[in-house]
């Protein structure tokens with residue numbers, strides 16, 4: 268150590284720490300120190316282990332590099348040993364795992380970031396302006412995937428996920444995450460698994476609104492945290508089944524009309540109150556459903572008129588579902604008003620054909636009750652709109668189209684079981700999260716593209732987009748920190 272620190276490093280000579288770096292922010296935090304791209308270093312391991320290189324870093328516990336593969340050129344190779352027993356400013360340096368560097372070769376290269384890890388959070392400090400990042404993965408050296416056929420085959424065998432009952436295969440072998448990255452992510456996944464367990468046990472997951480999040484109880488009511496919720500779910504499901512069966516069998520009829528039974532469903536709702544039912548109709552409805560479904564999911568007057576015009580005389584045998592969790596969404600209300608107007612113009616009584624799916628006592632619920640609509644079904648406050656597909660929101664339209672909702676719920680429950688397994692390799696959701704995190708550097712640096720090659724899954728991408736967008740597109744994290 269002493270010998271090395273005595274040698275002036277190229278890094279020290281070309282980089283002067285800005286005043287803003289001294290001292291580091293007073294928090295348990297790793298730091299990224301961005302070096303100018305022109306900073307040339309001979310040996311990153313050598314240099315980082317030299318306290319004289321980093322006089323501005325007062326106390327370092329772990330230290331690791333983050334550099335892009337394009338910055339690495341081949342030449343020397345560095346082993347774990349030559350690095351792990353170093354210390355900086357008297358503190359051990361251990362943030363770089365052996366495989367990150369032992370298999371890589373470094374020679375002359377340009378390194379633009381040095382990550383100094385002191386805890387989960389990462390502070391990026393540049394010589395220009397200090398920035399802060401959360402969840403940036405440390406010591407992630409992105410190198411090209413080894414394309415040797417045998418290595419690829421072994422990686423495929425090693426990582427292939429299959430669930431025969433669900434007919435699900437997940438092949439992540441072409442995503443280039445490294446073993447170090449997986450190891451690094453493991454504690455985070457364990458934390459996430461635990462958080463999910465708490466969530467499913469009824470923890471308040473939405474501190475802003477003091478709400479539980481329990482859409483998985485819809486397909487496994489026995490898991491709901493109390494008997495009251497369990498009964499709510501079972502009763503609602505029962506009512507959906509009976510109502511749909513009565514409509515399909517003609518026991519519940521439209522007001523006198525030529526068809527003598529309901530032939531069409533018109534669903535009015537947007538976002539989470541539309542995309543699930545639309546996706547499921549496209550993916551699972553039989554070729555000739557007992558009732559055909561169409562959607563008004565936008566406030567575009569031309570689109571609304573088109574749906575009404577296409578119904579033509581069948582408006583008299585159309586069951587209108589108005590779906591809105593809040594019961595006050597303007598787009599949905601606009602659609603409703605237009606449809607009610609069309610009913611009036613044809614001398615039809617909307618109330619006899621209208622069904623509301625909404626939270627109890629919402630504006631929509633009260634309107635439907637006061638006007639005596641045909642039926643009302645509940646939306647629970649602990650089910651988010653975007654995940655409401657297995658509530659009356661999705662089940663009612665599905666059942667009206669002749670989709671077997673019992674099997675539908677069973678399939679979802681089975682998938683829930685698979686995604687509860689607290690082992691990354693055995694959990695398809697965790698595997699996909701791992702890949703996504705790796706590919707987008709943990710900060711969404713890339714866009715996700717979903718290519719459904721099956722026609723019936725066309726709307727999967729839209730559904731998923733809303734799910735991701737409304738789940739992750741938050742301004743603050745759960746600790747109230749601004750999310751960048």
Ligand SMILES: O=P(O)(O)OC[C@H]1O[C@](O)(CO)[C@@H](O)[C@@H]1O
Nearest residue numbers: 537538539540591592593596652
């Ligand atoms: O079901 P509601 O309350 O009418 O809201 C419709 C949709 O609007 C949003 O609030 C925003 O798009 C979604 O979250 C929700 O699913």
